[in-house]
Amino acid sequence: MADSDTPLGGRPGSAGVNPGEEKAEFLAALCAQVGATGKPWTARDPVSEPVIRAWCDAMADGNPLYTSPDRAAAGPYGGIVAPPAMLQVWTMVGLHLGGPPERAVEDTPSAGVYQLLDDAGFVGVVATNATYSYDRLLRPGHLLTGTQTLAEVSEEKSTGLGVGHFVTTETLYTDQDGNRVGSMTLRILKFRPGTGRQGPEDDTAEERPVRPRPATNRSTDWFWDGCRAGQLRIQACDDCGHLQHPPAVRCLSCGGADLGHTIASGRGTLYSWAVPHYPQAPAFDYPLVVGLVELEEGVRLVSNVTGVRPDQLNVEMPLELHWLDTDDDTTLHQFRPAAPRRRDSTLAAGELEVGHRLPLSPVPIDTLLIVSTALATRDFQDVHHDPDAARAKGTPDIFMNILTSCGIVSRWIGDWAGPDVGWQSIDLRLGAPNHPGDTMTLSGSVTAVKSADGHDLVTVGFEGANSLGTHVSGTAELVFGDLPGGEA
Amino acid sequence: MSRGAAGRAAIIGIGATEFSKDSGRTPMELAVESCEAALADAGLPAEKVDGMVTFSAEQNLEIEIARNLRIPALRHFSMVPHGGGAACGTIGQAAAAVHAGSADYVLCYRAFNERSWHRFGSGVQGRHGGAESFDISFSWTSPFGLLTPASWVAMFATRYMHQYGATSEDFGRVAVADRRHAANNPAAFFHEQPITLADHQESRWIVEPLRLLDCCQESDGGQALLVTTVERARDLAPTPAVIAAAAQGATDDQQAMRSYYRDNIAAIPEMGLCARQLWEATGLGPDDIQVANIYDHFTPLVLPQLEEFGFCRRGEAADFLRDGNIELGGRLPINTNGGQLGEAYIHGMNGIAEAVRQIRGTSVNQVDGVEHALVTAGTSVPTSALILGQDS
Ligand SMILES: [Zn+2]
Numbered sequence: 092m093a094d095s096d097t098p099l100g101g102r103p104g105s106a107g108v109n110p111g112e113e114k115a116e117f118l119a120a121l122c123a124q125v126g127a128t129g130k131p132w133t134a135r136d137p138v139s140e141p142v143i144r145a146w147c148d149a150m151a152d153g154n155p156l157y158t159s160p161d162r163a164a165a166g167p168y169g170g171i172v173a174p175p176a177m178l179q180v181w182t183m184v185g186l187h188l189g190g191p192p193e194r195a196v197e198d199t200p201s202a203g204v205y206q207l208l209d210d211a212g213f214v215g216v217v218a219t220n221a222t223y224s225y226d227r228l229l230r231p232g233h234l235l236t237g238t239q240t241l242a243e244v245s246e247e248k249s250t251g252l253g254v255g256h257f258v259t260t261e262t263l264y265t266d267q268d269g270n271r272v273g274s275m276t277l278r279i280l281k282f283r284p285g286t287g288r289q290g291p292e293d294d295t296a297e298e299r300p301v302r303p304r305p306a307t308n309r310s311t312d313w314f315w316d317g318c319r320a321g322q323l324r325i326q327a328c329d330d331c332g333h334l335q336h337p338p339a340v341r342c343l344s345c346g347g348a349d350l351g352h353t354i355a356s357g358r359g360t361l362y363s364w365a366v367p368h369y370p371q372a373p374a375f376d377y378p379l380v381v382g383l384v385e386l387e388e389g390v391r392l393v394s395n396v397t398g399v400r401p402d403q404l405n406v407e408m409p410l411e412l413h414w415l416d417t418d419d420d421t422t423l424h425q426f427r428p429a430a431p432r433r434r435d436s437t438l439a440a441g442e443l444e445v446g447h448r449l450p451l452s453p454v455p456i457d458t459l460l461i462v463s464t465a466l467a468t469r470d471f472q473d474v475h476h477d478p479d480a481a482r483a484k485g486t487p488d489i490f491m492n493i494l495t496s497c498g499i500v501s502r503w504i505g506d507w508a509g510p511d512v513g514w515q516s517i518d519l520r521l522g523a524p525n526h527p528g529d530t531m532t533l534s535g536s537v538t539a540v541k542s543a544d545g546h547d548l549v550t551v552g553f554e555g556a557n558s559l560g561t562h563v564s565g566t567a568e569l570v571f572g573d574l575p576g577g578e579a
Numbered sequence: 580m581s582r583g584a585a586g587r588a589a590i591i592g593i594g595a596t597e598f599s600k601d602s603g604r605t606p607m608e609l610a611v612e613s614c615e616a617a618l619a620d621a622g623l624p625a626e627k628v629d630g631m632v633t634f635s636a637e638q639n640l641e642i643e644i645a646r647n648l649r650i651p652a653l654r655h656f657s658m659v660p661h662g663g664g665a666a667c668g669t670i671g672q673a674a675a676a677v678h679a680g681s682a683d684y685v686l687c688y689r690a691f692n693e694r695s696w697h698r699f700g701s702g703v704q705g706r707h708g709g710a711e712s713f714d715i716s717f718s719w720t721s722p723f724g725l726l727t728p729a730s731w732v733a734m735f736a737t738r739y740m741h742q743y744g745a746t747s748e749d750f751g752r753v754a755v756a757d758r759r760h761a762a763n764n765p766a767a768f769f770h771e772q773p774i775t776l777a778d779h780q781e782s783r784w785i786v787e788p789l790r791l792l793d794c795c796q797e798s799d800g801g802q803a804l805l806v807t808t809v810e811r812a813r814d815l816a817p818t819p820a821v822i823a824a825a826a827q828g829a830t831d832d833q834q835a836m837r838s839y840y841r842d843n844i845a846a847i848p849e850m851g852l853c854a855r856q857l858w859e860a861t862g863l864g865p866d867d868i869q870v871a872n873i874y875d876h877f878t879p880l881v882l883p884q885l886e887e888f889g890f891c892r893r894g895e896a897a898d899f900l901r902d903g904n905i906e907l908g909g910r911l912p913i914n915t916n917g918g919q920l921g922e923a924y925i926h927g928m929n930g931i932a933e934a935v936r937q938i939r940g941t942s943v944n945q946v947d948g949v950e951h952a953l954v955t956a957g958t959s960v961p962t963s964a965l966i967l968g969q970d971s
Contacts, residue, residue, distance in 0.1 A: 306717065368783070392719065395724065
């Protein structure tokens with residue numbers, strides 16, 4: 092199968108043009124185990140509430156069916172259930188007494204392939220695709236077993252990250268009674284660092300000039316002092332309470348000269364916007380989104396709107412405040428789409444139509460999120476917590492793991508759908524990595540609705556975009572209304 | 580302009596340089612040439628000039644032009660602020676001066692190399708630091724990357740589109756009309772280069788929602804106009820273009836280019852103030868205007884200007900444009916010289932000269948039976964407007 096459609100920009104490698112005997116031999120060795128199925132691997136511990144809770148905390152998933160015994164008892168499943176997106180977590184090998192446990196090649200046929208690739212210099216690793224299907228709900232006490240089959244090893248490919256091979260595995264999960272509970276198809280890229288199109292980091296890049304600094308005087312310095320202190324201050328008349336922006340030296344309502352300030356909540360809506368493309372000032376990233384924000388206090392101010400593409404802008408969209416340090420002593424107010432609220436009651440069958448849009452959800456990416464979610468998904472790969480190791484493997488910094496991309500997308504869809512929504516499957520395609528300091532904005536819409544027997548099978552298409560491009564895209568299949576086949 | 584001056588002064592001379600992207604001359608040469616041309620048009624010797632009015636943005640001081648023209652005595656000189664918003668204001672102040680007797684012949688002028696020297700469209704990238712009110716005013720926008728006139732105006736355009744359902748194609752209709760008119764005008768930079776709506780839609784973004792073809796040119800050139808009393812004008816050869824009225828306007832919470840904080844930013848209340856003054860001073864209304872030069876630094880702001888003058892109702896300018904009303908043969912042909920998109924961007928002064936030609940009957944796109952021509956000045960800044968009429 093050709094991989095020319097990979098999100099990493101893969102195209103048929105040069106190997107096909109001039110394979111060379113050595114490469115052919117190497118590929119044969121890599122493919123020797125394709126089709127082999129490893130020994131079943133049983134989790135050390137059963138599904139448990141503390142592990143669920145740690146995962147929900149890291150992912151910021153507030154669905155009470157996962158963590159609140161009372162609410163869960165009153166819910167459709169009569170008790171706590173595990174987030175479906177945790178399927179892969181339970182059998183992750185984790186750490187055993189301080190190090191990864193030994194797993195024989197015959198247990199996991201992919202391990203041998205990875206070893207061959209590591210030895211040949213393909214030490215970089217990223218997951219590129221994952222498809223999870225969920226057959227049964229998991230509850231505390233379930234003990235999972237995973238059985239892996241090596242599905243495919245690609246010929247050598249050139250990708251944006253580097254020259255490498257894609258390795259596809261299929262894992263079947265069963266419970267302690269042998270019931271199938273779900274499955275995963277995972278494709279990862281093992282690549283040779285430094286062979287990508289971006290090449291090694293460019294040390295000769297000129298230092299970026301700072302943005303124009305605000306000019307200040309005694310009539311306005313309190314505003315910028317507030318920004319440095321994390322307060323968005325609005326000028327307020329001591330006599331009549333009128334709020335105004337930009338600041339003046341008299342109240343524009345009553346003429347009073349006694350002017351103080353109040354601190355804005357940081358909530359507002361987009362009143363208008365402009366997206367400069369040309370000319371481009373070197374201090375800014377383009378296209379740049381500039382918004383005229385109407386604060387809930389009733390005044391407007393110009394700000395950047397981040398975490399949103401120009402085509403996602405809507406006048407009146409809700410926004411929330413955040414801050415940007417642009418030089419040593421300048422902090423600027425910024426706005427981004429307001430994080431959507433979690434729905435308490437689940438959408439009913441019949442409420443959704445194709446084209447219905449999910450709310451934009453910006454997810455600020457920082458080291459804490461990447462590391463805490465890696466740990467909560469029991470993924471101890473160094474590229475998710477050790478910047479030096481990540482750089483040695485060809486990426487500029489640590490990056491989010493695929494289990495977290497799945498978890499965060501699932502949390503956002505669940506927050507929109509409601510706590511009782513049923514999950515059938517999720518299919519993710521990974522692209523531009525999520526590094527600390529970036530923001531990933533999730534967007535999506537309903538792409539299909541199938542109605543039957545009091546329930547709707549709803550397909551949601553989604554995308555999470557960061558400053559580098561599309562981090563994740565894919566589809567999720569959800570069930571609204573009476574769950575088919577009753578309680579799983 | 581005082582109401583008493585309404586109808587008492589006239590434009591009797593117009594003169595311009597060629598309009599180009601690289602004049603090969605200094606702005607002072609352009610200013611002097613255009614003033615000489617206006618005087619030649621009127622047939623007035625330079626030593627008769629005793630007043631000069633220009634923009635506060637003008638870099639060619641009136642005293643240096645007077646020195647070159649050998650004008651012996653200037654009795655009235657003034658400058659009007661706020662960029663292109665000054666255009667009709669210069670004529671209004673000249674009319675007031677000649678009516679009041681503080682000068683007899685006043686030259687109004689504007690000249691620059693704003694394409695080949697400092698490019699006007701590049702905005703304020705370097706400005707920060709000072710503590711004066713003017714510097715402070717940029718602090719609310721420049722750190723966020725609103726640095727150019729196009730970016731300042733785009734914010735109004737987006738809101739107008741949202742509020743009234745106008746589209747990018749509606750803005751494009753202004754550009755198409757301008758360029759169609761320019762195609763007939765040998766003095767226009769875009770002579771014989773009309774565009775289609777498809778060309779407009781395919782042109783690249785400058786600042787969304789503004790495309791390249793929504794933006795006026797940056798031009799090199801100069802334009803001068805000579806104002807005197809109607810009585811003195813009658814002694815000169817050209818047909819007097821009577822200044823029926825001229826008005827300036829600045830209104831609530833007015834800012835320069837960035838009046839983002841008032842109730843309705845999809846309207847232009849300072850232009851509405853000009854309109855009310857013009858109608859009151861002349862007793863005229865929209866039905867009495869046969870042709871107009873509507874300031875078009877960026878196409879979107881043409882729409883609310885049509886509404887402020889009552890050529891259509893609030894929010895309905897897009898419909899007015901869709902019906903072809905602004906083209907030759909339409910209800911209100913606008914920018915018959917090609918406007919600032921098609922002829923040249925001389926800060927609105929070339930639009931006033933075109934209105935004079937329409938009154939004289941000498942435009943290359945002459946409209947039949949012109950009794951009154953309306954001209955507006957720069958929008959999104961404190962602005963001005965005027966009506967020219969026939970000498971009765
Ligand atoms: Zn007050």
